[in-house]
Amino acid sequence: MAKDQKKQPRPKAETPKGFRDYFGADVTERKQMLDRIAEIYHRHGFEPLETSAVETVEALGKFLPDVDRPNAGVFAWQEAEVPGGGTGDWLALRYDLTAPLARVAAQFRNDLPSPYRRYAMGPVWRNEKPGPGRFRQFYQCDADTVGAASVAADAEICAMLAAALEHAGIARGDYLIRINNRKVLNGILESMGVDHGKPADDVLRTIDKFDKVGEQGVRQLLTTGRKDDSGAFIDGVGLSPEQAEPVIAFLTSKGTDNTQTLANLRAAVGTSEAGAEGVEELAQIAAMLAAMGVGEDRAVIDPSIVRGLGYYTGPVFEAELTFEILDEKGRKRQFGSVAGGGRYDGLVERFTGQKVPATGVSIGVDRLLAALRAKGLMGGAEQGPVVVTVMDRERMADYQAMAAELRAAGIRAEVYLGNPKNFGNQLKYADKRDAPVAIIQGTDEAQRGVVQVKDLILGAKIAAEASHDEWKAQPAQTEVPRQDLIAEVRRILG
Amino acid sequence: MAKDQKKQPRPKAETPKGFRDYFGADVTERKQMLDRIAEIYHRHGFEPLETSAVETVEALGKFLPDVDRPNAGVFAWQEAEVPGGGTGDWLALRYDLTAPLARVAAQFRNDLPSPYRRYAMGPVWRNEKPGPGRFRQFYQCDADTVGAASVAADAEICAMLAAALEHAGIARGDYLIRINNRKVLNGILESMGVDHGKPADDVLRTIDKFDKVGEQGVRQLLTTGRKDDSGAFIDGVGLSPEQAEPVIAFLTSKGTDNTQTLANLRAAVGTSEAGAEGVEELAQIAAMLAAMGVGEDRAVIDPSIVRGLGYYTGPVFEAELTFEILDEKGRKRQFGSVAGGGRYDGLVERFTGQKVPATGVSIGVDRLLAALRAKGLMGGAEQGPVVVTVMDRERMADYQAMAAELRAAGIRAEVYLGNPKNFGNQLKYADKRDAPVAIIQGTDEAQRGVVQVKDLILGAKIAAEASHDEWKAQPAQTEVPRQDLIAEVRRILG
Numbered sequence: 001m002a003k004d005q006k007k008q009p010r011p012k013a014e015t016p017k018g019f020r021d022y023f024g025a026d027v028t029e030r031k032q033m034l035d036r037i038a039e040i041y042h043r044h045g046f047e048p049l050e051t052s053a054v055e056t057v058e059a060l061g062k063f064l065p066d067v068d069r070p071n072a073g074v075f076a077w078q079e080a081e082v083p084g085g086g087t088g089d090w091l092a093l094r095y096d097l098t099a100p101l102a103r104v105a106a107q108f109r110n111d112l113p114s115p116y117r118r119y120a121m122g123p124v125w126r127n128e129k130p131g132p133g134r135f136r137q138f139y140q141c142d143a144d145t146v147g148a149a150s151v152a153a154d155a156e157i158c159a160m161l162a163a164a165l166e167h168a169g170i171a172r173g174d175y176l177i178r179i180n181n182r183k184v185l186n187g188i189l190e191s192m193g194v195d196h197g198k199p200a201d202d203v204l205r206t207i208d209k210f211d212k213v214g215e216q217g218v219r220q221l222l223t224t225g226r227k228d229d230s231g232a233f234i235d236g237v238g239l240s241p242e243q244a245e246p247v248i249a250f251l252t253s254k255g256t257d258n259t260q261t262l263a264n265l266r267a268a269v270g271t272s273e274a275g276a277e278g279v280e281e282l283a284q285i286a287a288m289l290a291a292m293g294v295g296e297d298r299a300v301i302d303p304s305i306v307r308g309l310g311y312y313t314g315p316v317f318e319a320e321l322t323f324e325i326l327d328e329k330g331r332k333r334q335f336g337s338v339a340g341g342g343r344y345d346g347l348v349e350r351f352t353g354q355k356v357p358a359t360g361v362s363i364g365v366d367r368l369l370a371a372l373r374a375k376g377l378m379g380g381a382e383q384g385p386v387v388v389t390v391m392d393r394e395r396m397a398d399y400q401a402m403a404a405e406l407r408a409a410g411i412r413a414e415v416y417l418g419n420p421k422n423f424g425n426q427l428k429y430a431d432k433r434d435a436p437v438a439i440i441q442g443t444d445e446a447q448r449g450v451v452q453v454k455d456l457i458l459g460a461k462i463a464a465e466a467s468h469d470e471w472k473a474q475p476a477q478t479e480v481p482r483q484d485l486i487a488e489v490r491r492i493l494g
Numbered sequence: 495m496a497k498d499q500k501k502q503p504r505p506k507a508e509t510p511k512g513f514r515d516y517f518g519a520d521v522t523e524r525k526q527m528l529d530r531i532a533e534i535y536h537r538h539g540f541e542p543l544e545t546s547a548v549e550t551v552e553a554l555g556k557f558l559p560d561v562d563r564p565n566a567g568v569f570a571w572q573e574a575e576v577p578g579g580g581t582g583d584w585l586a587l588r589y590d591l592t593a594p595l596a597r598v599a600a601q602f603r604n605d606l607p608s609p610y611r612r613y614a615m616g617p618v619w620r621n622e623k624p625g626p627g628r629f630r631q632f633y634q635c636d637a638d639t640v641g642a643a644s645v646a647a648d649a650e651i652c653a654m655l656a657a658a659l660e661h662a663g664i665a666r667g668d669y670l671i672r673i674n675n676r677k678v679l680n681g682i683l684e685s686m687g688v689d690h691g692k693p694a695d696d697v698l699r700t701i702d703k704f705d706k707v708g709e710q711g712v713r714q715l716l717t718t719g720r721k722d723d724s725g726a727f728i729d730g731v732g733l734s735p736e737q738a739e740p741v742i743a744f745l746t747s748k749g750t751d752n753t754q755t756l757a758n759l760r761a762a763v764g765t766s767e768a769g770a771e772g773v774e775e776l777a778q779i780a781a782m783l784a785a786m787g788v789g790e791d792r793a794v795i796d797p798s799i800v801r802g803l804g805y806y807t808g809p810v811f812e813a814e815l816t817f818e819i820l821d822e823k824g825r826k827r828q829f830g831s832v833a834g835g836g837r838y839d840g841l842v843e844r845f846t847g848q849k850v851p852a853t854g855v856s857i858g859v860d861r862l863l864a865a866l867r868a869k870g871l872m873g874g875a876e877q878g879p880v881v882v883t884v885m886d887r888e889r890m891a892d893y894q895a896m897a898a899e900l901r902a903a904g905i906r907a908e909v910y911l912g913n914p915k916n917f918g919n920q921l922k923y924a925d926k927r928d929a930p931v932a933i934i935q936g937t938d939e940a941q942r943g944v945v946q947v948k949d950l951i952l953g954a955k956i957a958a959e960a961s962h963d964e965w966k967a968q969p970a971q972t973e974v975p976r977q978d979l980i981a982e983v984r985r986i987l988g
Contacts, residue, residue: 010846011550011844012550013553013597013598013600013601013845014553014597015550015597015601016549016583016585019546021543021544021545021546021598021602022542022543022545023541023542023543024541024542024543026544027542027544042906043907044906044908045881045906045907045908045927047517048517048521048522049515049516049517049521051515051516052509052513052514052515053617053619053631054569054587054619055510056509056510058505059506059508059509061505075571077569077570079510080621089510089511091510091569093548103509104507107508108515113923113926113927115911123547125548136548137546137547137548148911149913150911152894152909152911284890288890288891288894291891291892291894291895292894292898293898350504351506387539393644396782397778397782397786400653400782400786401786401787403786404653404785407538407657408787410537411537412537412538413537413538413539414538414611415646417639417641417642417646417647417650418608418641433539
């Protein structure tokens with residue numbers, strides 16, 4: 001294992017590059033958000049699944065759905081030689097939550113209910129170059145239905161996603177789920193005679209740039225090519241302008257409502273049966289969403305959504321937050337995508353040889369959390385504990401009794417456990433802990449059977465070196481009988 | 495990375511050896527237990543910390559506190575060559591939550607409050623031979639105070655542990671926290687002239703067997719040696735019987751209450767100053783626990799607790815569950831230890847050269863969960879979702895509307911999404927899902943504006959191949975107007 005570790009007198013106290021720690025509210029806020037999402041998933045009949053972080057490289061395979069990170073590698077290592085002889089397996093940290101689901105769906109196919117609805121939340125690891133805000137361990141939050149061929153499963157995922165975003169705190173009107181369907185495009189490609197092999201791949205790859213280069217850019221790239229912003233010339237796919245037109249018609253068929261969009265799509269697919277089937281699926285999804293009470297203001301058919309269209313095999317969906325935030329330079333911009341997913345068939349096939357229909361969605365945990373913080377819906381609010389200061393270290397048990405009483409009353413409390421000699425340090429500590437209240441009881445107060453209860457929020461900034469006497473003179477401090485401690489703290493906390 | 499991966503047509507759908515998956519209640523029950531524990535830790539002023547799973551081998555070091563697994567290895571790999579030249583770091587998965595805390599305490603020593611109270615819950619990885627019930631990834635749940643020299647920190651940890659166990663569901667009287675102190679033993683060894691080097695190590699190693707071999711066994715092992723159960727002779731440490739006696743006196747000094755135990759310990763340490771200091775620490779802890787309302791029925795001084803005494807530098811504690819359970823052979827046995835901890839100084843020193851006092855506790859997550867299940871406090875109770883069956887696949891939107899209505903009423907519900915052709919399969923599915931209720935609406939019922947609501951708990955086992963008509967004849971099935979669906983389901987769920 002760690003044979004190569006150099007003997008050094010002092011190891012560096014650092015995370016590996018691209019890894020980070022989460023402190024206090026970082027942890028509790030993410031947990032709170034995921035708990036809210038899990039409630040919704042659970043109510044929809046989804047069961048939690050927690051697979052191990054480590055998989056065999058063989059089982060993990062390599063089918064990253066995430067087009068944002070196509071070159072993502074994995075952290076892998078080879079097991080030591082097996083006692084019985086032979087070389088050890090290659091193991092790796094999971095790079096997403098979909099590959100382990102595929103393994104589970106195959107391994108436990110005789111035991112799991114079918115269809116199997118599961119959600120999974122946890123860290124995944126990517127061995128790629130870290131950058132600002134780009135970490136090699138991050139959270140994913142997925143929900144998938146395995147074994148359901150009907151687009152009812154896709155509609156359900158979209159409705160559930162809308163409910164989850166709202167339950168996490170995103171207001172209706174602040175998000176929109178857009179739905180497209182690979183099958184419609186397949187139909188169009190079929191009628192163009194480019195439905196498989198390299199030409200189909202080229203068209204799919206080109207369409208994936210629609211977000212960036214727009215209608216005219218895609219038209220150029222599908223035909224003769226295009227100069228990009230840097231001045232470099234990108235070769236075209238070589239279609240004739242007439243051949244490119246159905247693809248453009250597909251991408252731009254979004255109307256003012258689902259009915260109009262579906263009509264535009266029907267026109268775009270022409271006589272293609274496969275295309276008609278794809279449009280029919282979208283029509284069904286639209287009808288089901290309406291039946292579930294999900295209006296077009298929350299989830300809408302939108303063929304301009306192309307992310308993942310090359311990977312997925314049926315409906316694809318993407319949730320975007322529609323409100324504006326200020327970027328680091330103070331410019332307004334749309335918050336953008338926080339979740340995406342779709343239907344894919346290859347999931348279990350690698351293991352069993354049988355195609356198993358599956359559909360699912362992944363929420364970008366860090367992005368959604370950032371959105372909630374940007375909207376002021378999370379962060380900064382949590383109060384620290386009441387700090388019981390130590391005036392007389394011989395009477396530590398008395399201070400601990402006070403803290404225990406406060407806790408028994410449901411109030412977060414702690415005794416100062418550092419060196420009590422310098423009282424100023426205790427106040428600095430209380431400040432660092434965001435303590436709302438400090439409790440003080442010196443020998444004098446103990447003899448008189450009273451405690452000082454200091455309202456730190458009201459008292460605000462107290463000079464770190466203030467003496468006990470100066471401090472007592474502050475108006476935000478009240479002397480109360482010892483037995484009124486809880487009542488007084490409750491009064492201050494409100 | 496995965497260069498050695500063999501090209502195989504069908505990868506095996508298996509977890510790596512020693513790893514496992516957690517399904518449904520496995521996940522939610524553990525989460526529920528940890529949430530309860532976290533509530534208590536939070537109320538005591540502890541902050542959550544979530545470090546990355548991956549550390550540099552350099553930072554991780556090698557100081558496993560866990561005497562149960564002294565040969566535990568780590569999963570490690572070397573980073574690819576750094577772009578700027580030079581070899582990459584060795585990285586490894588954390589093997590516990592203490593080593594990362596040491597790194598964090600050193601890395602962020604200028605930013606963290608001091609003392610720093612933190613809790614951490616999450617998986618750790620050990621590269622060791624898996625066995626029955628012995629996994630290479632498992633959960634730990636730790637709470638530590640870094641930077642507090644006073645034994646008030648130890649007393650607080652013990653009181654908090656008692657509160658956490660009770661809040662998780664272990665009744666008062668069903669657990670006992672036992673507290674010992676390495677310093678008392680140090681004083682005794684000092685007065686014997688064996689307080690450092692190999693003799694001290696030998697004595698510590700011998701004492702660690704007290705649990706197993708008892709008073710007479712330790713006496714033999716400290717002096718001339720002992721034949722073990724297998725007949726093998728274990729060499730003795732070579733002390734004279736007189737030298738061994740103070741150690742035995744220490745180990746057996748537990749009296750009927752703390753007062754008596756402390757008196758016995760004072761006698762055992764004789765004139766040793768270090769020993770007297772250790773006894774005084776235990777006396778303080780006893781007084782503080784009493785002040786916090788933690789009686790001796792919950793936490794008690796007990797010098798026979800020796801686990802970890804060789805690793806820790808001050809107080810050590812161990813929580814045992816005192817109720818009996820039946821083992822796999824139906825024999826009664828004590829449940830045993832579920833948590834342990836103590837004070838240790840070397841934590842941050844590796845990084846900074848400065849001794850930083852620290853104390854903490856680790857709860858055995860899997861063991862505590864097993865205990866709660868053994869007591870019937872968890873497991874098996876969770877009800878599945880209401881299943882809306884599909885009689886007419888053209889009316890999927892209607893069924894989805896029913897499920898959406900149920901969910902809006904706070905009722906867990908799902909539509910059957912498999913192939914609806916065979917109704918028996920739908921009932922099998924509902925059974926597998928532990929569904930309490932199934933909803934049925936065929937064309938006939940739809941036309942009449944009614945639904946069938948089937949009480950599956952009351953109806954119990956229905957033949958999987960029963961026809962729709964036979965099924966309707968069962969008494970546990972009620973026909974209600976469509977608009978009464980929610981009310982009827984509510985009535986059945988009670």
